[in-house]
Amino acid sequence: MTKPADIEKMPDRIAEMFVGRTVFITGGSGFLGKVLIEKLLRCCSGVKRIYILIRNKKGKSPKERIHDIFKNALFDLLRSKDPDAFQKCIPIPGDVTEIDLGISPEDRKKLQEEVEFFYHSAATTRFDDTMKYAVTMNTRGTKFALELASQCKKLKCFIHVSTAYVNPLQDVLDEKYYPPPANPEEVLNSINWIKEDAMGNFTKQLLGDIPNTYTFTKALAEALVHDQMEKLPAIIVRPSVVIPIYKDPLPGWCNNLQGPMGLFVGAGKGIIRSMYMDSKSYADMVPADICVNGMLCGTWYHVNVEKKQRYFNLTSTSDYQFSWEEIIEMGKKIVYNRMPFNQCVWYPGGSMKKSRIHHAICFYLFQIIPALFIDLLLLILGYKPVLYQIQRRIEKGQEMFEYYTSRAWNFTNDKMKVARDLMNKKERSIYILDGEGLDLMDYFEQCLHTVRLTILKETDDMLPAARRNMKILWALDRICKGLFFYFVFLYTYRGLSALLF
Template identity: 30%
Template sequence: MEGSVQFSEIQHFYKNSTVFLTGATGFVGKLVLEKLLRQCHVKHVYLLIREKDGVDAETRCANIFDGTAFDPLRRIDPEFFKKVSLIAGDCEKPDLGLSELDKASLIKEVEFIFHCAANTKLDATLREATNVNVRATRDLLNIAKEAENLKAFVFISTIFSNFTKFEIHEEIYESKISGENLINVANALNDTILEQVQLSLLSDWPNNYTFTKQVAEGVMKEEGKNIPTSMIRAAHIIPAVEEPCAGYVENVYSLSGLAVANALGVNRVNYYKNGNLDVIPVDYVVSQLIASGWYAGLQKLRKKRGDITSTEVLVYHCTTSQEKPLTSDEWMGVTETASREVPSAKMIRLPLTFNTACYYNFKLLTFIFHTFMGFLCDMRSKLAGRNSTIVEGYKRLHHLQEQASPYFFKQWYISNDNAQKLLKRMSFKDRELFNFDVLTINWELYFSNFARGLRVYIMKDPMSTLAEGRKKLKRKLKIQLLSAAFLVVFLYVISKVILFRVIFR
């Protein structure tokens, strides 16, 4: 059957190849794995997975395939998992924690490396972020240099890696400190001294994640000079447009996490300044990663033929701000509206938020609508003999909002010329199979699927409970209106009493 299939140029390039993938337990890495197996017909994929939170690497590997993301692939090839092998390792360790035997196997067999692993925690320590984002990248590039049959090395970064700039082009900028020096500093100093060093290194950066990603890009430029290498800088990654299914999402951090808090009625206050909000659906990121690997491999072939003398790291931006811009106001408004169209049966309060760009207003409003109300609910829970966790939950929400605020209060011009050129180099069939053309996004349809995706995949609330959710929304709306009416009457009576006493005192 496979012999009768007409493969596209990109499919043919990856067909029957061996891939090494890091970050397969993450949102992007998992979907890269799914698409490589489903559409690229690769022969074998090695996954680097570590033990985490008491769950061994084998169990974590098996858990990858259990979710909805692999349903389309499972229908085509029920035994797809036989093409996947686990390699125990850890990006936090030197040489990614690989054994000499595993390293030798990778050097001998691997043709493509997709490096999707990263420490994306905005509150990670400098040592944690450096070891995963910088040292692991360097060590993996060293393995790539030795690989006997390497066709391409593909790396994912973030457009916020150059947070301090206002114009960001598809090139690698010089970092404040070299990767080698940062690795040495992070692992030689104790925590107290490292915190002091961090203050000077991160003077203009919002967190260790964006800073170490920028340093890692410098490592890519130095160590990836003469190997076929591509790098994707992605914007805020949001749920899928179409693949593996419309609205698919796993990431509960950043924009998706805030949208869930709004949809459940947990959040009452959004803290941001209106401006362009650069987002990108996850399936567009995955397609661009795979397409960029194809083109990087072509450059190796050109060099081998003598058409070019050297290869540089190819940098591509994966964004929407140039062709399909959204503002923060549009995002907040449409996500709230969409969530009301498919209300969750797990809704706690009516989805209703206040928006502010003033930090003091944010603190005041969150105290009134979150902390104070949470305190009253916790007191009621304690009196009933139940656990009280609402105030602590709101502390985490406020921490997330403050961590995300730098991205909402700064604007960038982000070019995407290289990404457009890459798209034009692809055949019509490849542009269908590996679509990352943001002009094809229908935002109205997208946000309808977005709300459903959050409901089903994050809130774990199936669409079968939609009728119950709508009843709950109507009930919450009535309660809200009655509460507002009571408050108006109460304030009116109080003001009359006070006024009467002033006049007739």
């Protein structure tokens, strides 16, 4: 058995790879981007400099935005250990949607002279973006990133963050290249001259059986990266659905309420009562910290071990398979018994429906109609109505997410496992790549706790009130259900009596 002192003496080859090196990151203000920056600064402290592409937003300059990002609770551990680490981060004003990433000639020259590792994670991950915007952001942005990378004189690796669902029409997705659904250059050229009134038909024709513009444009971006692999030291990492941090540095932390966490919070607050999905299909999800560790490990493997290996799936179903039914039931138990929310609209409940018609009936009966009733009360009391619009946004989000919750895919990640097996015990403890010892119930409870604190601003001293409210809502829910079934029985009995007698 290896002693802790012996483990401590082992080398950290991933950290050593970044000593004295310069990194450039696009998408640094996003979910994965923030986790990547924090990990590099805290665990690869020898890194010389991190340039971060960032645009002006809401009247704030890139420098102000970087300052705001580092105030996030995600960076608290780093701040306590090394408060000067943030000085290594330098904002580069620019925008992925602009020509040449919107980078000035002066900054471009600086990047060309210094950058050795280029992480391209900027993307729009919304499923309902227009084709024009998704192509501009995901595909054309990648093209400009590749052009910049090809001009970087010291480049050791270009890391493109894609998606495991890049070819969703396949049941089994391997760590290999898949031809794109269209020619990326032709699509890029077409976007420039297609008129807005014709964009709808153009989008339908392009997508075919592909579920959304996100998946389509990420597949085109992969093709652009693949075409440059003979010239560039480039790799593609493919995470599945990215969920809150598992362990490091802040368990349960996430950037927003998109994806599964949005479903948990919506259901936990009593807003979502019905979901259309195949309860037996399983979800492939990967925590953000494991995803970032996979990105760093894949970089090290390509640079130091096998330059021919270009694709890495960052997925979980080869090791863990949890059905949506299991996950939703866990979420219910946590909200009922451990981590209830404050300001709930109704008692958390509802269920998954395999029938679209059944779901539609329940959605209008138990979500839309109550939302209209509550909004009417708000209007009478002089407040702005909000619930109906929230329900419509939920409906749209569920429609977008539906494709992934009513199907199941198998992902292979053999290459990432090979890279993981080459890591020593010290490296495995720093760059966790598996769920050894995972208790899914505890993990989701931590996620909901952190969401309460960091996003919903519901502090721990509010939990006793939340538990009391949960009991009250439970009683009201039972009373309303009892009255509902009573009147259904009464009118059914009267109707039958009138027919028979």
